[in-house]
Amino acid sequence: xxxxxxxxxxxxxxxxxxxxxxxxxxxxxxxxxxxxxxxxxxxxxxxxxxxxxxxxxxxxxxxxxxxxxxxxxxxxxxxxxxxxxxxxxxxxxxxxxxxxxxxxxxxxxxxxxxxxxxxxxxxxxx
Numbered sequence: 001x002x003x004x005x006x007x008x009x010x011x012x013x014x015x016x017x018x019x020x021x022x023x024x025x026x027x028x029x030x031x032x033x034x035x036x037x038x039x040x041x042x043x044x045x046x047x048x049x050x051x052x053x054x055x056x057x058x059x060x061x062x063x064x065x066x067x068x069x070x071x072x073x074x075x076x077x078x079x080x081x082x083x084x085x086x087x088x089x090x091x092x093x094x095x096x097x098x099x100x101x102x103x104x105x106x107x108x109x110x111x112x113x114x115x116x117x118x119x120x121x122x123x124x125x126x
Contacts, residue, residue, distance in 0.1 A: 001027035001113070005034020007121055014061045017085055017092045017105055021059055022113035027121050028095050031113065036063050039091060044098060062090045069096040
């Protein structure tokens with residue numbers, strides 16, 4: 001997932017909005033770590049499960065990583081997300097985006113990650 005994220009960053013047009021779909025442990029955050037490395041972000045990336053969002057400045061773009069797993073209603077985070085999406089120098093990545101689906105632009109990318117076994121994932125780009 002790390003290598004896939006790095007390679008994905010290399011072909012990504014910025015700005016971008018990416019929604020990640022997959023069960024807990026599927027590799028969503030690992031993909032984002034690779035994406036961050038591909039964007040030239042050197043600081044360690046950690047899951048925003050408890051903070052809801054994290055921001056990282058890279059050589060090529062800013063990465064904003066959201067995790068709405070714990071939110072049934074995004075409240076003020078919806079405004080923060082809307083601002084992130086409109087930033088021309090930003091890559092916005094969303095995990096567990098069901099509660100904010102109506103905010104996402106129609107052209108956003110969706111990557112579904114299916115856990116097969118410890119070393120194998122199935123990736124479906126929509």
